[in-house]
Amino acid sequence: MLTAVPISWYLTLSAVLFALGVAGFLFRRNVITVFMSIELMLNAVNLSFVTFSYHNKTNDGHLFTFFVMVVAAAEAAVGLAIILTVFKNKGTLNIDEVDSMKN
């Protein structure tokens, strides 16, 4: 039986999570859920970074993950503020209904 986990399993898990994030981003219509799918994609990429850092025996991947987390925090703050403003003006959280710039 297997005694250790092959590194490709971690990369496959990262790909699965990323694909699920893309599916959520494309199929859901509640803007907060779409935003959470973006966070899911960022987490999948973080896992990929840390795995490759293990593979190359260096901690540069960890540093990149750290910066991705920091940027995700800043983006979440500003993004949620924008969502609050859109909700105040349009009264809905459904992205299909925010279409006042459509022809």
Added chain:
Amino acid sequence: MDAIFDSFIIVSIIKALVIFAVLMTTLAYLQWVERKVIAHVQVRPGPYRVGPHGLLQPLADVIKLITKEDLVPPYVNKVFYLAAPFLAITMALLSISVIPFGPIITVGPVRTWMQMTDLNIGVLFVLAASSMGVYGIALAGWASNNKYSLLGGLRSSAQMISYELPMSLAIAAPLLISNTLSLRDLVETQAGGFWHWNLVGGGQVVSFIIFIIAAFAETNRVPFDLPEAENELVAGFHTEYSSMKFASFFMAEYANMITVSAMATLLFLGGWMAPWPVEYGSSFVPPLIFAFFGLVLLYHGKQAVRKWDKITFPAFGIIFLVIAAIFLIPMVQGWLLPLFWFLAKTGAILFVFIWIRATLPRFRYDQLMAFTWKGLFPVAMLNLLITAFLVALRTK
């Protein structure tokens, strides 16, 4: 290989069970201590009838809470309503698992540390567990489907995450001096005597004060307990909870109190280290303290006013004298003395928690938030900068 594996697992399980049992008893009796101290501050006896001086009151409370009707209102969101107290108490108990109570001890054939596990990121683990504890309160407030609970839950969570910032900065300053994140090594760097403690020798007085103030807010204690104040918001986020779930929230609050007091002891007051080295007689201080209180109790027992006290005071006096004698046995001194110092320091900080609850009024919510963002956070940042500057100068 298998033998080491097995004994490690068995020793860990035994340690976990011992710590869990002691912690649960301490939580129950911490409530007794709180009620007694607040009562004596307000010049009244406190719990007195159930057992001698109310010592069986926590048992009565536990029986009452277990046998109360466990009501789940029909209008709540069942999944989150049931998950919230579970989350709260799990995260509160998780942080106790990395706290060191003493040095290496030898029990029979096993040599082990008086700590469930030592992580080299121990401080970060405790911070992570307290960050996750916010979810229990936020979800409880939201799932109860009740205006007061929602407001209480939101206010409490906002307060907890706002005060996490000055707390983390206040933790970072003694970490610069001790140069390690592992809680066991943190205590080892403060060995030698009270002039090595981070509070005295490291000069971290401002960090200590900021940490204690932030700890009050993190655990929702007076003067920061607006989210669960009874005359403001009915009962805040635990309005709709009854029986064991309500008890879980209370246990989580007291467990958080014990965790932050233990962290203050480890970071600033030297953990389980004695205030001056053993060669100069510090191992006689605990027996002296216990013997003194035993004699005081025997003296008062002779002239007791109430009938039962003629029996209970001398009984407790004799128990204290026996404990003082136990402290002089060299075989148990190896683990009993460090445990005594750790519990004494943590107990002193818990007493300050209870003392302040009996004394101060509570802050209004906007005063509370303004205090952290405009007052505590800049002071904590400045303190960290100055500490970093002084550490860099010292190592030049």
Added chain:
Amino acid sequence: MDVILFLVFALIAVACAINVVVQTHPISSAISLVGVMGSLAILYLLLGAEFIAAAQVIVYAGAIMVLFVFVIMLLNAGAESRKGRSYTVQLIGVPLLIAFLGLLAFFVQGMSGRETVVFGGFQKGSPRDIGQALFTTYLLPFEVTSLLILIAIVGAIVLARKEID
């Protein structure tokens, strides 16, 4: 032991991720996402990244997701309605997704050879090593991201404040 831990927490991560996408109420999605982040933190510990695991729980699961939960509670977001969903999109999309994943997994397997992840195989993930790299090699990104956080704070306050009439 490593294999059991990896399988358990990878399954929990995938189940919670599917829950994020499938659930109608945003709060259920948010708590499932917290579950994903928790399991990923354990996987980071298996990969020797202890500082990143702690940072993931403290920053991502303990602060960013709390922000999401706050906004959902403040906006009183209800469950999404089912009308307007086209089933043809899902009928074509899900098999395409699975085919894409299969292709990706095949190429990933071919790329990485026989290397295995052993707990304790990577020693440079401690806070000391991360701190040394952060303040020497990566000093410029560090300073730039602190400026970025300042911009984000000012932007969020300006966007979300109440107008004083």
